[in-house]
Amino acid sequence: MSTSIILLCLVVLGALAYVAARSRAMALAGGKPSALHSRPGYYGAYAAIWSTLPALIILCIWLAASPGIVESAVRDAFPDDVKAKTAAEQDLSYSMVATIARGMNLLTSDEISALGSDTAAIQAKLNGKGVPLAGEPQPFMIDAAKTLNAKAAGSRMIMTAVVFVLALGGAFYALRGIAPRFRARNRVERVMLWALLVASSIAILTTVGIVFSMLSEAIRFFAAVPATDFFFGTVWDPRFAGAGGSSFGQFGLIPLLLGTLYIGFVAMLVAVPVGLFAAIYMAEYASPKVRSLAKPLLEVLAGIPTIVYGFFALVTVGPFLRDLSAQVNGLLTGNYGNFIQAQSVLTAGIVMGIMLIPYVSSLSDDIITAVPHALRDGSLGLGATRSETIKRVVLPAALPGIVGALLMTASRAIGETMIVVLAAGVAARMQINPFEPMTTVTVKIVNQLTGDLEFTSPQTLVAFALGITLFFITLCLNIYALYIVRKYREQYE
Amino acid sequence: GAAAARDQIQVAGSSTVLPYAKIVAESFGETFSNFKTPIVESGGSGAGLKEFCKGVGEDTIDIANSSRSIKDSEIEACKKAGVTDIQEVKIGYDGIVFATDTANSDVAYVPADIYKALAAQVVVDGKLVANPYKKWSEVNPKLPDVEIAAYIPGEKHGTREVFEEKVLAAGCKASGATDVIAKEISDKAAQGKACVAVRKDGAAVDIDGDYTETLSRIAANKTGVGVFGLSFYENNADKLKVATVNGVVPSTETISNGTYPVSRPLFFYVKKAHLGAVPGLKEYVNFFVSDQMIGPEGPLVEYGLVAAPDAEREEIRKNVEAEKTM
């Protein structure tokens, strides 16, 4: 039975269990719901959970585990000469066996027996069914594939049986356990709590996934380039080695890191004051009409694709700043030379800052609005002006939330790519002038990953090293930020 | 999962080849109404080949587009994953041109000028020094008296290698810098690299984006010089003025007959194992290399591809027919 049909059956079974348990509970209570410990719906949910959840868990585990078990069984049956080969070659053989097995499932049993062990014919036949094989299969593979299919089918049959037994057993068990004083709600809520726990574990799993999806390639990078050259190098020039350096090039992280922090800092310099003041105005001064209009409008800024901002920086903001600087310079010194480059830290920072405004404003607005009114009354009643109230009472009370919002904004600034590419360029330089171009870690990650470079060379692999390094750096920053927030948190009410 | 067999060709790789592959894919879908239009991913030659070398099977891609030939290490990686029989198909050439804003006067470069203007180190008075030139006219009095600002392909681009090899290295040699470098640097590999190292003081700007970005940069800085693909230039001839190299105006003819020096071949790679299995794949490859597509009259050339000479095309087709692998 296919997985989706099993799932469908489970859903139906769960629904039936729900209805049955609910009416049984009602019957036991004599139609008086207050005689029950929990509302009747909870009894229904309890039975539904018992009838589906264990079965589902077993189903998932089985589906995840059985291919591995079948694989090892099939591999054990490989001829000795195959087993003598390297692990990589065995892997290849197995993947071919798996492909053949998959292909055979598309054939009728008559076709299979007609083919016998004619390997070339099998390849042709499978090709005809749209299943490509890397080469002509060896005879042992045909048998192995047949074993694989047989074992897989057997496993599936047992699984189906187990799942249905579990489902029916669970439903029966739950129905039998129902009694008026039975604490169905507590049980259901415990399952809900577990569901919530599982939801929050997804964040952890994501982290694990990110680390693992980068780790192996990062290790390959560090095998080629010494870690010290990477972490402490001050030159980023992957194709040109410095005097006496490695044979690949210079992979200095520091200029990228500085660029990341610098551009992020300028962006925050724009976004934080503008966003915070906008939030304060919307929450404290603006009429509901203005607020309900301005807030979603500002939120549009967050929704514009960053590539649009990028071109905006490239075509409009950059040249504008350059010409402006030339004018200013001319007025001051008489020399009409521009001191701001068209692509610079400043350009990228400003444009990115604009993109980040709604992150600060919308979140802070919600947080400021949530500060209890009594606090404002208290301050106003003492003769404070509105702005004093905001500065001294409302903002401090809202601070933990606002810091959270700012953290998220900063995070977004660090992770942004397109704007930087177009507004600040891709040149990794180490300098402190905000009017000159610099670049960021993320830009290099994207570029090294998506270029025409050889995918096996350190030049591409460095992207993974950069990714993992950035990941740990931001992790440290976040830990520090949490510490700061904890220290200054003020609880109201 | 044991999904049903795939009925759509999957292609990934170079963004330079993408427009050509797109045209072919679209025409293929229109001409062969029994096959679905192939999916052509962008993402770079490296990423494309990486996917290509993941293995054989309907859950892997069939074709990798590439703006450079596959490297040995990549073939090795392919082999490790079971991708043994790879068919290399050259589709033509990509011309690389220098262009400025139309408002500028005509420019004519020789590689030596470009080398002197853009190299990290140049020879002055027989010594290797950090590039001192600020204006083109300092490099060569015949060139315009404007600040050097060149928008060259970033290091992630395959074009960069061609630029280094065909322009900088050639200029290095022509200007006689090679000898000085050979004297000052002993390591052979480092000598070659010194020739093609580009200055990093802001006069030469790496562009990691596409040619549209270069175009925008030139629009923002009218005296700048950009490096473009021939096709891109031809589509924007009203905004750009092309420069001659060694006195030759770049065009499909001058490149294909070899007089214009800066060009590179474009390829795609096919998994032989997929040829019989993925419906339409064989037809697609044949269709791609037919004169109807890559011939001098075909839509690819109209878009800006430099067609390979007749004999070469014939050779390509023969190899495809024979399913010749690397």
Next chain:
Amino acid sequence: MTNIVSPIAGTISKAPERRDIGIKRRYAAERRFRAYGIAAISFGLIFLAFLLSTVIRNGYTAFQQTVISLPVEFTEKTIDPDNKRATDPSVLIAANYGALLRDALVKELNINASSRPDVRGATAMLSKSAPIQLRDMVVADPSIIGKTVNVTVLADANVDSANKGQIDLAVDEKNRKVNDKQLGWMNELKANGALFKEFNTGLFTHGNSSRPEAAGLGVALVGSLYLMLIVLVLSLPIGVGTSIYLEEFATKNKVTDLIEVNINNLAAVPSIVYGLLGLSVFINFAGLPRSAPLVGGLVLTLMTLPTIIIATRAALRAVPPSIRAAALGLGASKMQMVFHHVLPLAMPGILTGTIIGLAHALGETAPLLLIGMVAFVASAPSTPLDPSTALPVQVYMWANEAERAFVERTSGAIIVLLLFLIVMNLGAILLRRRFERRW
């Protein structure tokens, strides 16, 4: 009203000496503060207006398309000379429909049919998709053969640009995509009413194409719709569930601190890294197909989760404890307290997080690059497992096209993307307003 100060009743007290509480200075500060607020909002809105007006100015023309209406004679001789269509329908597909159009155009413009350059110049004015259009007409209804029908076909992108005045006629003829002769023909057709602009429905229905005039956002729209549905359906419950667990149930200890830091950190992970994750987990490990909206949706979900979680937690934290106490005191379980009282009160904040998160997801290209969604896809996906692209991808790809006609389409696509965003947000904003209440 002066008579209230009756001499007999209590007199009005004399005001005591005023303390100096710096009223002037403080009011100036107040006004400044307020002005900062107005300035901040105006700054944001002016930039928005500027950005939008730029986009719209560049892109509004994309919503119109030049078409040419021609009386096409579906001559049997050209389509099916050997009259085999009854037995072999494929002849209808292979037939030379371009010739029909060429003949119609030659006749319409009175061109000397033997002048090859002229004929080529004239047929170049029609889209290369036009023959396909005729073919589809004939395949759908073979009885049309032999008749003359007025067919409206797409004009070539260059003609379209020229018709919209986007081609600089001052440029030398040979550096121009439309030559003077073609301009003359265009004017002639225009005068006859055969060449005109109409609303560009193709922009919303067609798949991607290498021909600007035929390229549309159909695939991208469906793809983005799938993506957003998946992101919404997954990230909202998971995000809210996580936040509820961390905020209401988890005991505050090192482990929850770790999770909190971890989530904040995920928000800082560059989006392309999520692409790497998606590639290795969903495609390589779980075996899901490339270029599929399902995978894209999963990747974007993971990317959006931190945003939603952070916003939701802030919103939950802002719900007054007295409400929780009230519910618990009535004998509500903690679950009931959360779902009946706390969550509805936190809804505005949650929706804000969702709006921002979804907006971010809607505009993101980088992670899609690695899972194969930045691709040329011609036909719309029918399930979330079929290859597809998304709106920002289409913007990204069109922005990189060499042909000039894609410039307006790029801006047009951005406009559509923003409209999509607005429609999507409108729902959330209306919901948010319903939940918004001061207490």
Next chain:
Amino acid sequence: MNMLTEAAVEKALDQKMNTIPYKMIGQDVSVYYGDKRALFDVKLNIRENTVTALIGPSGCGKSTFLRSLNRMNDTIDNCRVTGKITLDGEDIYDPDIDVVELRARVGMVFQKPNPFPKTIYENVSYGPRIHGLAKSKADLDQIVEQSLQRAGLWNEVKDRLHESGTGLSGGQQQRLCIARAVAVSPEVILMDEPCSALDPIATAKVEELIHELRENFTIVIVTHSMQQAARVSQRTAMFHLGNLVEENDTDKMFTNPDDPRTQDYIMGRFG
């Protein structure tokens, strides 16, 4: 412990009310907020169908004790309760006990009015709804009306049942909270200064309601008004600095208290 219990039994024998069974028994109840100890070994029994008033100066731990009777203290992170409290003989701090069920049986009205930001109707009907006390909409309507009437609020709000509960005045809000608690018909009702926001008339009504409820319910009320304690309660307990100073019949307490501190407090000599 045994000794203490014996002493308590002896004391109980001395009293007139010794025939009334205990609804709740508190033994050596101590409460800590983090390191800070707010209650010191309080031993206080609550008699069935009796109104017990808790009095004492501000900050002496009245609310803290009250909240430990229905485990509302569980919701305060760093709050820890030791000792034993039973309800009908069951230890309410037993891990097996269902705190939700406990709180449905031991209802609570808080010091600060805290209506839900929902309509008045929803505020009152919430409890009955989650506990399944009403079979039909009509049932529910009736419970709502009855509860509001008992809380003396019905006439003021009957025309705006579907307006927000937070729009009421302070006094009205508190009465709404009382109505909400009463609607669940718990066995014990804990009230933390329920009348501190009410005017005398409304207070009188609530006191009357308390009187009426006493027939079926056990009530514990914290009040800072000695008069109120005298009016409504049969038993009074006096706290000071986290200690239970004295627990006695209300009549006795206000006329002839055993503990000199009670005397002093009632006479207004300290606080």
Next chain:
Amino acid sequence: MNMLTEAAVEKALDQKMNTIPYKMIGQDVSVYYGDKRALFDVKLNIRENTVTALIGPSGCGKSTFLRSLNRMNDTIDNCRVTGKITLDGEDIYDPDIDVVELRARVGMVFQKPNPFPKTIYENVSYGPRIHGLAKSKADLDQIVEQSLQRAGLWNEVKDRLHESGTGLSGGQQQRLCIARAVAVSPEVILMDEPCSALDPIATAKVEELIHELRENFTIVIVTHSMQQAARVSQRTAMFHLGNLVEENDTDKMFTNPDDPRTQDYIMGRFG
């Protein structure tokens, strides 16, 4: 209107206090919350250095009137005030008037304790600091100590001035709010049921404080305790359903009110 004023004048002649000047005069004050009218043409004068108590059943508009005296109603979105209120003869609703200065002169203590989520010290020093009343840190320290002492809180908190104000018990919180208001030394202090969260001892302290403050300040207090009104005030005003029923000397009010409704209310006949 004229007639009413004349009647008031006659009434005033009858009173003993007619020599005390008016600090605030309210004429025909009506307050609307959106469409709902909460006060109907209230005419009430506040005498200088006098404690005026506002009494009346819950929801009758006491708080509303009080809040209109320092324009705290401005902060409620849909609230509108008509009529005229003057402070020392100046119309406080005049567009030229400065609400900040007004509120610094007319301070307020609220019904629900609302300490800022800051330390106790910062809570009290907040007002003096924004108004620049202290020249030095020592000055400020002194103001803080004095205010806390006046509010009867000093001994309880002097060792933890730098802990959070929200960590105090309800009663302590309210006294902190009183200290905070007193610290600005306003001319008029409005108190909205300031003692509703306090125990009798603390209440007595606050009442004493009110007594003490009366020498220098004008005080308006809303209370639901008739006893308290009788104890602390010299004048009492009785509200009912948004109308001012009667305003009179406290003594007279509680012994021989002019209006039968006052009589009824004091006797507990309605509410």
